[in-house]
Amino acid sequence: MSALENISARPSFASFAPPSRTLMGPGPSDLAPRTLAALARPTIGHLDPAFVSMMDELKELLRYAFQTTNALTFPVSGPGSVGMETCFDNLVEPGDTVIVCRNGVFGGRMIENVQRAGGIAVIVDDTWGEPVDPQKVEDAFKANPQAKLLAFVHAETSTGARSDAQALAAIARRFGALTIVDAVTSLAGCELRVDDWGLDAVYSGSQKCLSCTPGLSPVTFSPAALARIQARKSKVQSWFMDLNLVLDYWNSAKRTYHHTAPINSLYGLHESLVQLAEEGIENAWARHARLHRMLRAGFEAMDLAFVVAEPWRLPQLNTVHIPADVNDADLRRQLLTDFNLEIGAGLGPLAGKVWRFGLMGHSCREGNILLCLEALATALTRQGRPADADAAFAAARRALAD
């Protein structure tokens, strides 16, 4: 028997042929055919002059998406959680006090990030499904005037609630603190103006309203955030995320090798952003708002209740209460099996209690909404909770016409 046979038989698997789903969960969203095609373009080197030119375009396209002139704007080579950690690891020094707002899962992750970076988190809690309360943030600053940072989630992916990023950043500024903002779900799906609102470190993800493949995290840092990073007393604890090193690759004429960039995923992100620029960012925001109204009308016609109240409801992430006596897992399995439709389950304390319907980027289309209403009405009716698809369609169409 050879060593090979001892260790592990030679596996014999076929190429993977994924089913063709419609993605209406909290991300990934559907990729446009143009974006999928871009992923398959021939790989070139990460220091190739042609690639470097594309990097420059990418940065300009991201500045447009974020509505910023920040020089330090680029996609981190990792999922959104790496973008998050990049912000915290670079801006938090051991012993720093950080006010962290928690009104869902992702605010909780921010606390973990602060603590692992050696910071002290002062937690401002709000009910899941509600926005962050600016008054509580103001009180937290008054009680902790030494706080150097305010961290909050602009669009809570676990609940579908938007918070008032502009108001929160204004409070931080009054107390001399910088802001770290999670814009994973908000970027390109609803109004986000990094410069006008004075946000300092903002991270997002490629797989939500940008409708690119997951694995990239666009970030942007204000000049004040950059100055603080450059004035750090202690080394950033992560070598990979240390912006003082990454900058030599993404933001200097030298293009010093730091790590091998995820070339093909970056082709995809470039193509997503080119499409966003073609549509226009304000038109993209308006499309999400308009189609949210369509989905909402259909849901209301089926007596589905939203978790988040207006005006804090995110158009791109619609969270509804699961009706009584409906089996969550069974229903989602039916949608997937019978309609190839993916929707999102609840997270944390909301598990089993809510569904999350994403209308993100290329997934935010009329056809997807009609499929969703049809599939949901069918599955609910099968579970003994009759839902009227005709009424839902009619309501949805009327909402679109308004």
Next chain:
Amino acid sequence: MSALENISARPSFASFAPPSRTLMGPGPSDLAPRTLAALARPTIGHLDPAFVSMMDELKELLRYAFQTTNALTFPVSGPGSVGMETCFDNLVEPGDTVIVCRNGVFGGRMIENVQRAGGIAVIVDDTWGEPVDPQKVEDAFKANPQAKLLAFVHAETSTGARSDAQALAAIARRFGALTIVDAVTSLAGCELRVDDWGLDAVYSGSQKCLSCTPGLSPVTFSPAALARIQARKSKVQSWFMDLNLVLDYWNSAKRTYHHTAPINSLYGLHESLVQLAEEGIENAWARHARLHRMLRAGFEAMDLAFVVAEPWRLPQLNTVHIPADVNDADLRRQLLTDFNLEIGAGLGPLAGKVWRFGLMGHSCREGNILLCLEALATALTRQGRPADADAAFAAARRALAD
């Protein structure tokens, strides 16, 4: 003037059309057409049952590539440097002594990783281009019996030198230490037997001899390494890299959401590994060795001298001295411009002194070698250092026939 115009004009860029290069640098290597095609398959959710089945196949395929039965074998969702940091952040606790071997750039990065994780690095230096000296490692353990880890690079991408991973791991075992091994360039390009050699934590990259797109880092951990991670006294400093959390997604029946996996890149990795299994890992090692002999014969016919002596020369990464009076940057630019051929520059102290020719994965093909010899002979001759392409071809063909 609208806010949009104030901030940033709407960019107007075309889709990116990369040139079609032949990649013979230190990675990325050429992707096979099958692998490129896999990247463009429709994105599905990271918790989709179809995706979860593919993850299981991926793990089995990676175990085969690593020649291991380690349960904890999966691709980290980030470039090789994230795989590296995942190993160090999980295995090093503050105050731990780690013996780190440095015979090139990537050993140096290991030192950075140890220190940023709060460890104490005992450095064993060897000349760049030479393998790690086992005697020095033995001496370092004798002088530092408290050392808990030995870290070394199996295949130094900056020099093209292989080290004797089996012998080094045996020393560590005798002193009760675990090993962290950089196999970024070695995996699938030359013999690597994780179980037979007793390696504990091994990380690699997707873009070298696996010929997938960059951005994924296959890792494998022995049961002893896993036990040490689970017995840690302190929290892993990175939330994203904390294996105690990642495991719930990659290695448990629950498949708890941790982060959104880079779906399409993972399609590509699966396809690369299916091709590797079809060829057979030992056949892949043999192909790299055989075509290295072909390239070497051609280079020797052109009087190009290798940096690394046999038997430590890596077949998949061929480093040669730049001949006197040849302009490094000009020549590489000519190769890229006139032949669409990318080769690698020297790194660190070897910058301007060596070229690195990768023969990795799908790039390790006869046609690439012939193009490389032709291009190099032409460019050298243009720079006033005549090189005989005919002689090089003849020598290369003879080497292949032997």
